[in-house]
């Protein structure tokens with residue numbers, strides 16, 4: 511028996527054992543792209559994912575795409591036509607979002623440490639500024655006065671609860687994100703006296719959660735908090751952003767989230783809690799990874815195959831400088847293997863399999879993409895495909911490390 515370390519693999523179409531991306535065999539795609547390594551994002555999968563979310567979620571819930579998960583312009587353009595809103599986290603992402611047909615009123619700008627320049631961009635373009643602190647609130651007010659426009663702001667609230675099970679916790683306890691829930695009343699009084707439009711509230715408690723029960727409870731508590739804050743606000747609340755945090759499976763033991771259960775919960779929260787008090791508010795679910803993560807692959811070519819003291823190493827032309835998350839260095843506590851395959855051998859049987867180390871081309875032992883991973887025998891020039899590479903891939907990686915060229919990204 512071959513030890514199988516990669517049992518989770520997203521469903522991609524194949525033809526003659528070869529992986530199809532956007533209907534194109536991966537080796538043909540590599541020829542089309544002209545170089546390896548590269549990232550390929552599948553347009554059909556993006557659309558299907560959004561359709562799946564729409565089918566599960568209430569029709570009056572607005573779906574926002576968190577651009578930082580994958581800011582490739584073609585991806586953002588495509589998604590801008592099928593989601594209701596875009597969330598950005600920098601001045602450059604804001605320009606990218608403004609390049610799409612998405613109306614500026616449906617763009618929100620979150621993230622700590624926004625500069626005066628970024629805040630000015632945000633006020634000038636009329637997007638919703640998710641205020642991360644009192645200082646930021648005062649800066650936004652000042653900019654509004656200076657340029658003669660009323661800033662549209664929402665308060666990002668650091669909740670008075672924590673969500674367990676998130677890959678990255680971003681709310682609860684002491685945080686750099688948002689205004690502590692107990693400090694919101696004082697900030698509300700300040701904003702009410704100022705020349706700003708306070709549109710509502712935003713709570714984002716954490717990212718990459720695969721535990722359905724915990725997510726349902728977090729949604730319940732988030733809605734509790736949002737409604738408490740709305741109740742304490744004198745101005746009419748037109749915007750409630752309930753965050754997201756829906757995770758995707760990466761590792762052998764991960765199971766996909768129960769999206770239907772999440773959808774039923776949101777239906778109930780809308781019907782029983784939110785709509786009776788705020789019938790017309792924009793209620794937003796904000797997702798990055800869940801929309802794009804499973805729609806992308808990172809394709810890299812084997813450049814060397816060597817045996818060292820009994821272990822076989824496949825050395826590929828990519829690595830952690832492009833896809834750091836797959837090396838286990840993007841916030842993971844324990845290093846595990848991301849799903850991967852030999853691009854033209856997805857139908858290989860266990861007899862062809864061997865256990866190998868897949869390493870990138872950087873001069874560091876951290877550049878480990880597959881540790882004791884079972885794959886069909888691969889040789890020099892074979893394409894190795896890393897799945898779940900659509901989110902927090904290229905732009906979340908140390909691309910300048912070792913000064914290799916940047917990989918191409920394509921949407922097919």
Ligand SMILES: *Cc1c(COP(=O)(O)O)cnc(C)c1O
Pocket residue numbers: 576578579597620621714716717718753754755756796797798799800901
């Ligand atoms: C990063 C981020 C997201 C997206 O998180 P995912 O886990 O990719 O869905 C959403 N909202 C805010 C405020 C973020 O910072």
